[in-house]
Amino acid sequence: MTKYIGKSMSRVDGVAKVTGKAKYAAEYSAPDLAYGYVVCSTIAKGKITRINTDEVLQIPGVIQLFTHENRPRLACFDLNYKDQDAPPGSPFRPLRDEKVVYNGQPIALVVAETFEIARYAASLVKVEYEQEDHDTALEHNLHRGRGPKSGVASLLKSPPPKPRGDFEKAFQAAPFKTTGQHIHSVEHHNPIEMFASTVVYEKNGKLTIYDKTQGAPNSQMYVAQVFNLPFKDVRVISPYVGGAFGSGLRPQYQLFLAVLAALELKRSVRVSLTRQQMFTFGHRPATVQNLSLGATADGTLDAIRHDAIAETSRFEDYFEIVVNWSGMLYPAENTKSTYDLVPLDVFTPLDMRAPGGVTGVPALEMEIDELAHKIGMDPIEFRLKNYTEKDMDQDLPFSSKELRECFRQGAERFGWSGRKPEPRSMRRGHTLIGWGMATGIWEASQGPARAEAVLTVNGKLRVTSATADIGTGTYTIMTQIAADTLGMPIEDVIFRLGDSDMPLAPIEGGSWTAATVGTAVKVACEDLGKKLFKMAQKMKNSPFADVKQDDITFADAHIRLKSDPSVAVSLLDIVGTNGGRAVSETSTSLPSMLEQRKYARAAHSAVFVEVEVDEDFGTVRVTRAVTAVAGGRILNPKTARSQIVGGMVWGISKALEEESVMDHQFGRFMNHNLSEYHVAVHADIRELDVIFVEENDTIVNPLGVKGLGEIGIVGMPAAVANAIFHATGKRVRSLPITLDKLL
Template identity: 85%
Template sequence: MTPYIGKSISRVDGVAKVTGKAKYAAEYFAPDMLYGWVISSAIAKGKITRIHTEAALQLPGVVQVFTHENRPSLAWFDVNYKDQDAPPGSPFRPLRDATILYSGQPITLVVAETLEVARFAATLVQVDYEEDDHETALEHNLHRAREPKSGVASLLKSPPPKPRGDFEKAFEAAPFQTTGQHIHSVEHHNPMEMFASTVVYEKDGKLTIYDKTQGAPNSQMYVSQVFNMPFSDVRVISPYVGGAFGSGLRPQYQLFLAVLAARELKRSVRVSLTRQQMFTFGHRPATVQNVSLGATADGTIDAIRHDAIGETSRFEDYFEIVVNWAGMLYPAPHVKFTYNLVPLDTFTPLDMRAPGGVTGVPALEMEVDELAHKLGMDPIELRLKNYTERDMNEDLPYSSKELRECFRQGAERFGWASRNPEPRSMRNGHTLVGWGMATGIWDATQGPARAEAVLTVNGKLRVTSATADIGTGTYTIMTQIAADTLGMPIEDVIFRLGDSNMPLAPIEGGSWTAATVGSAVKVACEALGKKLFKMAQKMKDSPFADAKWEDVWFSDAHILLKTNPYAAVSLLEIVGQNGGRAVSETATSLPNMLEQRKYARAVHSAAFVEVEVDEDFGTVRVTRAVTAVAGGRILNPKTARSQIIGGMVWGISKALEEESVMDHQFGRFMNHNLAEYHVAVNADIQDLDVIFVDETDTIVNPLGVKGLGEIGIVGMPAAVANAVFHATGKRIRSLPITLDKLL
């Protein structure tokens, strides 16, 4: 049977999504259900002196108006419960007290018989405030920057590496230098599906919750801890997620409010957020970065300094890996990296596709491009001159690294050899043409996960794990892995996810799901296969009576002897000997830390971009782009290409359009809608091409895969910015590159 891994299989969940059969968190209903409407704070800092709820409560259909004054007493308000993705500090607690921590903070929940009544009643609630001075501008508060609080580092978020050599002395002596300050604006995730929680209140007080989340077990743990409920009394279901990009890693406040209302009123409750309220929780933080490079005349980079200051809230220290990437890409002997935070009167930032990587790598790669220009070297030549097979931060070799091939194949596909290196030298009629490139890098990680594999009495393979699919193709690749492992036709394999009752899996993020949950699916199916093999050995006249596990293989829903393919027993026949019961196995996959710790593990890319810039108006148009990726074993080229294309589109959007604009007088984001929060649309995107470079890695995980969700975006902003410089001769270090900056 032809293997499914490596084939371009269409999404197995595609039909459900395009026909409307796929249901999302706000599409589940329960008898006698109530609807909640959130009222947000109108000030950025201060306290509530009074909430006038009388008029709302008198409106027919209004059941209750929850505020900090009448909410139930919960242990969570005093004990520091955390979720899986919480940074150090004290998590935000809605309705805790009268204190206002940021503009847009949820301060009241109106609950009514219909959504329309709840929404109208919210307009009748009046709030009196005592306002304090607030600080929300990062650039005005850089003098307050400090190191992140202790405990911030974790398995996935390492602190900046210690300095090596003597940066100041080496940089001062370098004949070629470049230094630049890079400004990165706030961005918001804005997935198509807005956040919602439908809490079904059962007769026995148990809760079934349909939640918008990237990890049903994480929401279950959160609700259980906050409301002091047994895990068995809380079930969270999230089979489909309409995009998330990191916004669903932490439980958002609508989940807390919906559960609070359901438990107090003993009725089912749904709370949905508006598009404007999607701007009232986590975001990609603004940063100010300074990057300095020093090189010899032959292009050897001797000195690198990367300093970054990011924003965080007053109550948590959100941390990103912004400055570590230079030590992973370039082997300079003299380096110095610092990362500091400025607490502001905002909500805590939140992981957003390639957090830290797509912030720090573009700043680094724009300065590398500037150094190449000053040296008169081709940007690829400079990167090859400073190529390394080791992660210098950890002083470890890479488990695999085919970045050279990314450069070669990407340049060949793009036609890089025809580039005139002189800025403003290439034209297309009235427009300036620029070609730019950049390197991308992202961690390749694996975590622990569990999965269950069941062979049903009708010969179907059903595999489950409590992971999520935020649009990345998880349903499909897990189905392919299961089908290949047990030699089943793919149409006979069903993979299910998104239920806290399923075997435990971590939140889906960080490009680790394919490696983490995929490995669990593989070991669960292998365990089921061994069980079926033992059962087959006990069958009458079994051809496997004297065989060992190593002597058999699975194909076309049969177990076969490797030495005699005619000696075969069907899986349906084996399960038929089990007394009318299905055969199941649950297994846990753990990373091989003893082996993995000997290596640095990363996915690499090279991005190439062509832009056209209107010489009079400064408008920028990306006309074509190529990304070459070394991502280990590619499970499904179709869904993998989709992930890279999506990242490239977002990278273009980030480079040229995306930013959340805050009026610091009010501490509030002003473009909190999709009309004014600009993202790339079809008219902005032209010819995008993806190359997957062959790469074999036996270290990263049993499947040899590397996550692709993030790597597509990491190199693109710098490639666009470098192309804009090549076209115009103007080095814009503040993203997004809008026409006013070019004019």
């Protein structure tokens, strides 16, 4: 019987984090450690004509100043390399040449004996440029949109679906219709731990790298390719990550610069980015969307058109799944979607929590709300009227879908039946009250992974996989899975991650780690169990000599006979027969593609929000919110709830506050700090409630789980915007919804 899976447990890594025992990339030390500080460009496009190296090199304590003029020849400048999350195109190569392709580009690295000296010396670096005209404004260049380039990475992201029916004819004939342009501003990830790499140069020339990353093997692959090093000579370690939200999926430029300096100087080097420099690489791209919906007289959604244009860099084609969600949510017969990119003089955008989903779904759900209002139908009633049990674009049924129950339970918990439908009809004194709701969806994916399970001579279970934990609770749920699979007490199980020497696992992102690595852990422990059972059968006077595998179970650190649990052999006694050596098994898990390809697989949610809007000042406060989630089997309700609440908070922040503001005259983000880049704080967040709707799925993966990292955010911005419309009668389609847009 399951003992730990499904039970609320505190994080097994929690004590290490709150006591400071957990070490992050910039906290590892090494003998003779040098420090690097990055110098960034102050123009958006052009070329460097001169860098004053002599003055800087004369400062006591400065070791070297690396620029494009003195950097060593590198493999990455001759070959096209790819990391696990690289979009089509040619990756950015720091210090490649004199060309500047975006504002904030790293153009030099000062290395010194102390961080303070390096920072001071960097402030004295003077750079002369020959500027060229740049263009960073998406909304001024919508006419230049073109389809994304094809490439290997594009295989992981679906193109817009093919048209169905005749949208133009159906839309023109629709008695109820709505059209709107939705604008999503640039956002930056801003995790608390800033990016850093500590490169330890070993005596034999090998590198041990402590890196902030969402995938140690990905950083290892990157370094080995770029610097033409054997994989065995590069070890990347990242046991703790202080937040990432997608920013750590691709190796960032401080890793390149730290390795370059360490190899050239033959000593250990650390490079850390400042908060301002956290705004000089990937971000959620600015996106402009145009949606048109048409419905018949009885409220049947019959026509959907969804067009999106997003920014990318001039050297890579980053793209997202923005316009595909309508076919997964609504069974319209006539649809048409397009997705184009506009190359600009910016750094390549980067996956950011629910990439594409939290851009496309809110726009869709705001227009759905507008159409329901025009028809005079309750928003839930309209969605139930247009409910689908299959992904219309793939023409595949869902492996499971309990969205109806999400609507029912969420509405009941929120008190939706007390909603007055007319905008501006609910008040508390001088404050307008609005109730809004929206649907959320995120794909449930599984990939290949490996894990090792080891039973030690003292009867402890050690499980490892080179995955990451970016704060999602990976350490904890993998420990629970391992403990249950081999029937071990949780205190006798340790799960380790974040080391490229461990069994290979993909980058942690896309809400697929629980399914992907969790399945690998389960398979490794099952295979170890089979090995232990065979050893038990060979023991002297074994009660299992003539017993089949199906007749036994693992419980309380014993192998027990199912028909008579008193017949048992302890795992400690079994490993004791192995000549003083641990018993181990390394296994690979793969998705069951033959079965899974017959179904669409996704997590669903229903989000309900109440807002207060000051009628005079236009200030908005989210006073309470409820999210009901159908996310398959919940491994740990405590950490799962934390994931959904985190997504809800960010959804509120995205709806009302977050925006990276660029001055297009300079092509530079101006609010590049946490005092002016506004995020939700404690004072912004009130009552948040989470419901996990029971959902049994035997197809999605052997554990029956669906990722929860992103489903918590995708529906929230639309629910907030819809509540604001209900409160004020004003439909704002530009996020964030700041008070100037309401006044």
